[in-house]
Amino acid sequence: MSPPKPLIDPQTVPGFLDADEGAALAQAAEIGAQRGDLAEIGAYCGRSTLYLGAVAQHAGRRVLSVDHHRGSEEHQPGEAFYDPALWDADARAVDSLAVFRRTLRRAGLEETVFALVGQSEAAAAMIAPQLGCLFLDGGHSLAQALADYRAWAGKLVSGGILAIHDVFADPAQGGRPPYEVATRAAASGLFAPWSQTGSLAVFVRL
Ligand code: SAH
Ligand code: MG
Numbered sequence: 001m002s003p004p005k006p007l008i009d010p011q012t013v014p015g016f017l018d019a020d021e022g023a024a025l026a027q028a029a030e031i032g033a034q035r036g037d038l039a040e041i042g043a044y045c046g047r048s049t050l051y052l053g054a055v056a057q058h059a060g061r062r063v064l065s066v067d068h069h070r071g072s073e074e075h076q077p078g079e080a081f082y083d084p085a086l087w088d089a090d091a092r093a094v095d096s097l098a099v100f101r102r103t104l105r106r107a108g109l110e111e112t113v114f115a116l117v118g119q120s121e122a123a124a125a126m127i128a129p130q131l132g133c134l135f136l137d138g139g140h141s142l143a144q145a146l147a148d149y150r151a152w153a154g155k156l157v158s159g160g161i162l163a164i165h166d167v168f169a170d171p172a173q174g175g176r177p178p179y180e181v182a183t184r185a186a187a188s189g190l191f192a193p194w195s196q197t198g199s200l201a202v203f204v205r206l
Helices: 019-032 047-059 097-106 120-126 142-155 177-187
Strands: 037-041 063-067 113-117 131-136 156-164 191-197 200-205
Touching: 019 047, 019 131, 019 156, 019 191, 019 200, 037 047, 037 142, 047 063, 047 097, 047 113, 047 131, 063 097, 063 120, 097 113, 120 142, 131 142, 142 156, 142 177, 156 177, 177 191, 177 200
Parallel strands: 037 063, 037 131, 063 113, 131 156
Antiparallel strands: 156 200, 191 200
């Protein structure tokens, strides 16, 4: 059976996960949802959240969605993925929280998805969820990508799913840090490779 469909088409929400990757994420998340709740690091406007939320809702699970909603480096003014529609002139900063919240409401996910608005590592230090699925798609500097992996991957239960976005084996196709994290996960002895779809690499926690 294919995973439950989000109420609104995720590809109509601003974001960076393509349809194939989203379908693969949902498929993997369904397996993970048998073991525990779901979490994502990096939500932006909620595109990935829609895929995870639909799966969680169907499975009677919840999604913890972590993001400071101030954008990554590439979302800042003058950078490649800056979106002027997300500029908060008052704060003089990017703000994706309002759009993210609207996405949840439109998709009927307000009771399934919990937003944790703040820095990923600091948030991880405060909570100890037993996760069945973790989606890493936050800051893509090497320091941040590694910090997210170190802070969150240990919260996965055995049989849980680790999904990492923007994993490019060929450096010409994209930045290295998510690939470095995926390589570390593979070499850790803690994760078995499960699938790769586009730039979405999926592992199972042994
Ligand atoms: N998953 C989304 C895309 C996420 S973009 C999609 O499907 O489209 C990456 C997000 O990570 C941005 O919204 C940014 O605000 C967030 N982010 C970057 N570094 C972070 C950090 N250190 N703590 C929390 N969020 C962070
Ligand atoms: Mg991404």
